[in-house]
Amino acid sequence: MLAAYPARLLTGIFSMWAMFTPAGAEDFDAWKESFRATAIAQGISAELYDQEMASVSKIPRVMELNGAQPEFTKAVWQYLEIAVSEKRVSDGRNNMALHEDLLAEIETAYGVDAEVIAAIWGLESSYGRIMGDYDTLSALATLGHEGRRITFGRSQLIAALKILQNDYADRATLKGSWAGAMGQTQFIPTTYLAYAVDYDGDGHRDLWGNHGDVFASTANYLSRSGYIANDPWGFEITLPEGFDYAIADRGNRQSLAFWQGLGVIRANGTALSDNADLNADAAIILPAGANGPAFIILQNFRAILRYNNSTSYALGISLLSDQLAGRDTSLVKPWPVQDRPLNLEERKALQQALSDKGYNPGPVDGIIGAGTRKALRQWQKDQGLPADGYASALILARLMPEPSQPQNNE
Numbered sequence: 235m236l237a238a239y240p241a242r243l244l245t246g247i248f249s250m251w252a253m254f255t256p257a258g259a260e261d262f263d264a265w266k267e268s269f270r271a272t273a274i275a276q277g278i279s280a281e282l283y284d285q286e287m288a289s290v291s292k293i294p295r296v297m298e299l300n301g302a303q304p305e306f307t308k309a310v311w312q313y314l315e316i317a318v319s320e321k322r323v324s325d326g327r328n329n330m331a332l333h334e335d336l337l338a339e340i341e342t343a344y345g346v347d348a349e350v351i352a353a354i355w356g357l358e359s360s361y362g363r364i365m366g367d368y369d370t371l372s373a374l375a376t377l378g379h380e381g382r383r384i385t386f387g388r389s390q391l392i393a394a395l396k397i398l399q400n401d402y403a404d405r406a407t408l409k410g411s412w413a414g415a416m417g418q419t420q421f422i423p424t425t426y427l428a429y430a431v432d433y434d435g436d437g438h439r440d441l442w443g444n445h446g447d448v449f450a451s452t453a454n455y456l457s458r459s460g461y462i463a464n465d466p467w468g469f470e471i472t473l474p475e476g477f478d479y480a481i482a483d484r485g486n487r488q489s490l491a492f493w494q495g496l497g498v499i500r501a502n503g504t505a506l507s508d509n510a511d512l513n514a515d516a517a518i519i520l521p522a523g524a525n526g527p528a529f530i531i532l533q534n535f536r537a538i539l540r541y542n543n544s545t546s547y548a549l550g551i552s553l554l555s556d557q558l559a560g561r562d563t564s565l566v567k568p569w570p571v572q573d574r575p576l577n578l579e580e581r582k583a584l585q586q587a588l589s590d591k592g593y594n595p596g597p598v599d600g601i602i603g604a605g606t607r608k609a610l611r612q613w614q615k616d617q618g619l620p621a622d623g624y625a626s627a628l629i630l631a632r633l634m635p636e637p638s639q640p641q642n643n644e
C-alpha cells in the first residue's frame with residue numbers, strides 16, 4: 235500500500251501507528267477488514283470470507299521476496315543446464331513409465347503430447363516433489379496488502395477464495411509458492427479457475443495429489459492455448475550471410491516460406507520445408523544473441539509461452555520434452571559461454587549509456603525489456619554491428635569502453 239501513494243501523505247497517517255504497533259500487524263488486520271467489501275462485491279460470501287480470512291496472517295518471508303530485485307540473470311545455457319539436467323530427464327522417463335496409461339489417455343483426450351505434459355510437470359514441480367509450502371491465502375494477502383504486486387495479490391486472493399467457495403479444494407490443501415503458484419502444475423488461482431480440470435470426477439480439482447487432475451489440467455491449458463498434437467515446437471536453424479538480426483524477434487511472425495525465401499535453412503543442412511507446412515506461422519529467436527544458436531519457433535512454442543511467458547522457460551520445456559521422447563537435442567552451434575550476462579548494476583549501466591548516447595531505452599531500472607532491446611538494436615545498427623539486441627558483457631564493453639590510458643610521453 236505504501237508504494238502506491240505519495241510517502242508524504244502517508245507519513246502523517248501512519249507515524250502514530252508506527253509508534254505503538256509492531257511490524258504493522260494492526261495495519262494488516264485493518265486492511266483485511268477493509269478488503270472484505272471488495273471480496274463480497276466480487277461474489278465471495280461474507281461467511282466464507284470471515285471464516286477463511288480469520289487465520290490469514292502476513293508472511294515476512296513473502297514480503298522480503300516480493301521486495302527483492304534479481305541481482306543476477308542466468309544465461310540461457312545456465313538455465314537449460316538446470317532445466318534439462320540428466321536427473322530431470324531420467325526422473326521424467328521413470329515418471330512417464332509409471333503413469334504411461336494415464337498419460338496416453340490424456341494425450342488422446344486433449345491432443346497434447348505426453349512428453350510435453352511431463353516436461354511441464356518436471357519443470358514446474360520436479361514431478362510433484364517441490365510444490366511450495368506457503369499457505370496460499372496468506373501469501374496472496376501479504377502481496378495484496380503492500381508492495382509492488384498489490385493488484386496481482388488482490389485479484390489472486392479473490393480467485394483463491396472462489397476455489398474454496400466452489401469446494402474445488404479445501405483450505406489445508408491450498409498451498410504453494412510465495413507468489414501464489416499452486417500444486418504440481420504451479421497454477422496461480424485465476425489460471426486454476428480457468429483451466430484446472432477434475433479429471434477423475436470426484437468433484438475436486440486436485441492439483442496437489444491426483445495425477446489425472448494434474449496432467450489433464452496442464453493438457454487443457456496447453457490445448458486451449460492452441461497446442462497442435464504431433465507438431466514440433468520448432469528447430470535449430472542456420473542463418474544466411476548478411477541476415478538482418480533485427481527481424482529475429484518473437485513478435486515478428488512470418489510464414490515458414492518467408493524465412494525460406496531469405497535463405498534460412500535447418501541447422502542439419504536441410505530445407506525448412508522438409509516435413510513442414512510452409513504456411514506455418516514462424517518466428518526466429520536468438521536466445522543468446524547473434525553469437526549463439528538460432529531457432530525457428532512454431533505454434534506449440536507459443537502455447538508453452540502462455541504457460542510461462544519466458545523464452546528460456548519455453549526452450550527448457552521444448553528441449554526437455556524432446557529428451558523425454560528420445561529425440562536428439564544436441565545443437566549444431568554452441569552457446570557463447572564466453573559472453574556472460576550482466577548483473578543488475580551493469581544492466582543499469584547499459585541503459586544509462588544508451589540514454590547518454592541519445593537512444594531511448596526507457597527507465598534506467600536494470601530490467602532489459604522491449605524498450606531497452608529496441609534502443610540497443612538501434613545503436614548496434616548505427617555501429618554496423620549485428621542488431622540482435624542482446625545485452626551481454628561483450629556488448630557493454632563496446633558501449634562503455636574503459637577510459638583510454640593517458641599517453642605515455644617519454
Ligand SMILES: [Ca+2]
Pocket residue numbers: 431432433434435436437438439440444447
Ligand atoms: Ca478430481
